[in-house]
Amino acid sequence: MSGGPRALKQLLLDLRKYAFSGYVRTSRGSGDARSEGFILLRKGRPEACLHRRGGAPLKGRKGLKEVWQDSYDSSCKIELHARVDLEELMKEYADASLEGRRDLVRKSKVPQPVDRDVILGQLSRWKSRGFDVSSVEAVLSGEPASLTVAYLTLGEAIKKAEAVTEILEALDVTGLEARASALREKLRDPLRHPDIDVDLEALRGAIDERKAGPPASPPNLSDAPDLPQDQWDILGLDLEEPAPAMPLTTGPIPEPRADSLEEPPATPDGNTNLIPRFTFDSFVIGPSNRFAQAAALTVAQRPHKAYNPLLVTSPPGLGKTHLLHAIGNEARVRVPERKVLYITARSFATDRDASEAEGPQPTLRARAREVDYLLVDDVQFLDGHPEAQAEFLHTFDALLHAGRQIVVSSDRPPKAIPNLDGQLVSRLESGLVADIRPPERETRIAILERRSSAAHLQVGPEVLAVIADLVEDNVRELQGAFNRVVAFAGAMGRPITPDLAREALGGRAAGGGSSGEATPRVLPGRSYLVEEDRPSLAFQIYADAMWKGGGGLVITRMNPARAREKLGHWADRVLWLTDHASRSEATIQPSLERIAYEIEEFITKQGHGAVLLDGFEYLASSNSFDGVLKFVRRIVDTVSESQYVFIICLGSSTVKEQDLRMLEHELEVLHPEKPARRASSPPVSRRNS
Structure with a gap:
């Protein structure tokens, strides 16, 4: 939704009605003038606030005042986010708490059992109003404590649904009747649709966009009223690390490609x-x-x-x-x-x-x-x-x-x-x-021969054998490797030879002081898991990924001075992953939200580059594995829409085998003992697959 004199106030009042938990994000301006605000709410009650513009962020009431003023601008965008880990955020940003809100965190009380006849009477009334009460009916014959919990949980959900209904009925949904009808249907079963408050705000945003006329000139924010004492009760906010807006920047110069190798457009038939x-x-x-x-x-x-x-x-x-x-x-x-x-x-x-x-x-x-x-x-x-x-x-x-x-x-x-x-x-x-299993060497060579023939190119069998040996497990990457070799030869004005193929795919030419083994080639937009006890191959891959320049971020358990010795000028920014406070080095604690924010913010600064996370074991020991897995998926998805490479270094013996398998499923796997081996599969991401 867009900002305005009453936009944020009305939103927060509504969120209180249906006990919303999550955060509100405001964003205004662009470039150096860009500002962002975050208000964290628990059950509709603001708990902390943060505002960023340029330098150090303002927190608590000072940050809230800035967020409030930003919201008066009609160009300000106001977003609602529900699926966040409130406890993790509050722990990370305790210093952003709003005064007078600490009493909101109280010890939970064990509910006293509710009489069964009382529950039956209330269920009858709820059913008559169209609500689905099957979740309570299913446990009517169970233990009184379980029945009471189910009853109270449904009651809270229905209370929230009734608040949403009241707001929905007051909206002008002309032209959006289908969406409003679908939301009303969800309100009948609020337990199955816990995000109805977010759906309502999305509908309200659509209404605002439909009604919006030409953008008005920005108001003078100095005229925005200060916050009177009674409105401090409306506002309050905790911050989740923002998902920064992507800057207007160009990506890296693409690798040279041979036009003759372009696949025919994969245009699907419209009917099938x-x-x-x-x-x-x-x-x-x-x-x-x-x-x-x-x-x-x-x-x-x-x-x-x-x-x-x-x-x-x-x-x-x-x-x-x-x-x-x-x-x-x-x-x-x-x-x-x-x-x-x-x-x-x-x-x-x-x-x-x-x-x-x-x-x-x-x-x-x-x-x-x-x-x-x-x-x-x-x-x-x-x-x-x-x-x-x-x-x-x-x-x-x-x-x-x-x-x-x-x-x-x-x-x-x-x-x-x-x-x-x-x-x-x-x-x-x-x-x-x-x-279907990964192709054998003979099959890989046959695939390359067909590719060569289709491109009307004469590539020697020795070259095809080198490519087949360097890319073992993925047909799609095998074909891409062939394209790279041909394009590299054309760009360099050199004949296609086995040595050139090794060079194009990340290795060194024979006779150049190398064994001829190739460093695994990594691609922008992809995420990799390097299984090694010490970050040797991981550092090498990171440096290779940075050879075109761009932004380089290293988050490591190693002392940053040692990391810089190993990485040289490729270490653009190094963060020491530690709880230890350092006067000379930039540090970051093992907070998943904080690290995710640092990575996402860094990626927006330059069009391309690489991010290396060393010390994954330390991160896993400081958080639940489910939380770590969600963090990995979040970064994999973010990287998949960028021109960055993401690398995690992990000793395979330091995590449980089941956990390792789950990580291997999310990332491409590279082993130091087989440096030329491609990952068995690309990341299984919702956007990077």
């Missing part, structure tokens, strides 16, 4: 979403993928009669998406009238969310139930979308009952996908599961 060039003829077969290719071809030739469903699993970059498109293209060639639809699980889930907000309209879900072939890619992205999983399960059953063919892909077996519904796991495993 199929990419025509992904066919069985263009799929290189080897021992690692022969079974999956044969199963896919059988399904394309004999739908529903062979394997239904067919599930293709593999790490990213090995060809499962190619096979799904090939099935659809082959099915259409054989019977042009067949209805085929390729979708990603992410788009299926997003489509469902959008249809809830916008109301009845043609959707992917509706189309999915009318096709002869449904091809669903990356089903692991249904994790975190329980309602989309339920919808997909219904679609799955409807298609099977109608004798339609279903093909699904995943980067892991269904049982290994977190939070995937058990019934859906059972359906996916009820057909044929075909796995």
